Amino acid sequence: GVPLAVKDLFCVEGVPTAAASRILEGHRPAYTATSVAKLAEAGAPMLGKTNMDEFAMGSSNENSAFGPVRNPWDRERVPGGSSGGSAAAVAAGLAPWAIGTDTGGSIRQPASLCGIVGLKPTYGAVSRYGMIAFASSLDQAGPLARDVKDAALLFGHMVGRDPCDSTSLDFPGEVGEPSAERLDGIRFGVPANLTGDGVEPGVQQVFESTLATIEELGGEVEEIDLPNADHGLSAYYLLAPAEASANLARYDGVRFGMRSGNGDLLSMYEDTRGDGFGDEVKRRIMLGTYALSSGYYDALYGKAQRVRTKIAEDFREAFDRVDVIVTPTSPTVAFRLGERTGDPYAMYLSDYFTVPMSLAGIPALSLPGGLSDGLPVGVQLAGPAFSEGRLLDVGHALEHAVGFDGSAARG
Numbered sequence: 001g002v003p004l005a006v007k008d009l010f011c012v013e014g015v016p017t018a019a020a021s022r023i024l025e026g027h028r029p030a031y032t033a034t035s036v037a038k039l040a041e042a043g044a045p046m047l048g049k050t051n052m053d054e055f056a057m058g059s060s061n062e063n064s065a066f067g068p069v070r071n072p073w074d075r076e077r078v079p080g081g082s083s084g085g086s087a088a089a090v091a092a093g094l095a096p097w098a099i100g101t102d103t104g105g106s107i108r109q110p111a112s113l114c115g116i117v118g119l120k121p122t123y124g125a126v127s128r129y130g131m132i133a134f135a136s137s138l139d140q141a142g143p144l145a146r147d148v149k150d151a152a153l154l155f156g157h158m159v160g161r162d163p164c165d166s167t168s169l170d171f172p173g174e175v176g177e178p179s180a181e182r183l184d185g186i187r188f189g190v191p192a193n194l195t196g197d198g199v200e201p202g203v204q205q206v207f208e209s210t211l212a213t214i215e216e217l218g219g220e221v222e223e224i225d226l227p228n229a230d231h232g233l234s235a236y237y238l239l240a241p242a243e244a245s246a247n248l249a250r251y252d253g254v255r256f257g258m259r260s261g262n263g264d265l266l267s268m269y270e271d272t273r274g275d276g277f278g279d280e281v282k283r284r285i286m287l288g289t290y291a292l293s294s295g296y297y298d299a300l301y302g303k304a305q306r307v308r309t310k311i312a313e314d315f316r317e318a319f320d321r322v323d324v325i326v327t328p329t330s331p332t333v334a335f336r337l338g339e340r341t342g343d344p345y346a347m348y349l350s351d352y353f354t355v356p357m358s359l360a361g362i363p364a365l366s367l368p369g370g371l372s373d374g375l376p377v378g379v380q381l382a383g384p385a386f387s388e389g390r391l392l393d394v395g396h397a398l399e400h401a402v403g404f405d406g407s408a409a410r411g
Helices: 034-041 086-090 108-114 146-160 199-214 229-250 263-275 277-294 297-319 344-351 355-360 388-402
Strands: 004-007 046-050 097-102 117-120 141-144 186-190 220-224 322-327 363-370 375-382
Touching: 004 086, 034 097, 034 229, 034 322, 046 086, 086 097, 086 108, 086 141, 097 117, 097 146, 108 117, 108 363, 117 146, 117 388, 141 146, 141 220, 146 363, 186 199, 199 220, 199 363, 199 388, 220 229, 229 277, 229 297, 229 322, 229 344, 229 355, 263 344, 277 297, 297 355, 322 388, 363 388, 375 388
Parallel strands: 004 046, 004 097, 186 220, 186 322
Antiparallel strands: 097 141, 117 141, 117 363, 322 375, 363 375
């Protein structure tokens, strides 16, 4: 078989699984995640677990009880997050391929910063059974690989309905091997309000070069409007923490993981959660609990849900006009370790281009578009639900035309 690196968010029977958190120290699951089991059966046994942001909350892979992951292109820079360990392992040649999870960009953003391919599938296309939950209405498992064909091969063995996950769906048709070399007749939309502001000049240059390549390959590029996508980040950082505050309530020191305190039950809860969770996880639990509190539920959580519905409607209308939406994956190249740890807002902006697709539940693929100052820049392709086959075909054509060389990361 071909060994597989597995993000530490996936349960594997008998193997320590901590989600990069002290609170799950020593936890050994009694079952294996469906994605891991399916891939092992198909000939991709687990090579090992990869580091990540704690409970998948982060965009830099600095929020880990095991320490940060370093970007193989420049070890003083972040690999992106939260699937940074999986992305760095593939980019550095430590693993031929990997699986990660994507809630608001956690496969695509590290794929972009590490110069590899990452796919966030349609919500429900891949079982979430055995994935430690962050935000259940957003979490999705997907592949990370050095090229589009490998990503398609992994994805094809991950899809399908799972009786253990009631949100999983039958995937329509087969996931074939991508083979397109031209983009004739395919309509590409560039959201006018989702490009430009806050994007580094080098990233913008690679993006514009990619649009030119699309046209050279026969694709038709036009400007589109996603009027509510600009509010995606605000909605996401209310909805995801709200779900996290509910999902992480189970970590109380009673059932599994670490236990702190020698006093009464309440002090044990407080000490266990206080000692076990990192700063970013605590921040999101508090934000989510606040958003769900009775005095603010309608004003915050309810409003964010309505914005989410509007964003999904915007995408449906856009896909009546175009086949694929294209944006940069990340506004910047990999930033330096520690550069944003004191500024949560700057960190959250890393997800600006990826969050709208997550809120809409649609598939999105990140692939390398080129380099800026010697660091990889990813381009994101998004399509309607279950259009992964088309995205992978488009990605294959672009990949061959761009001719990206990732060997520097494996040196």
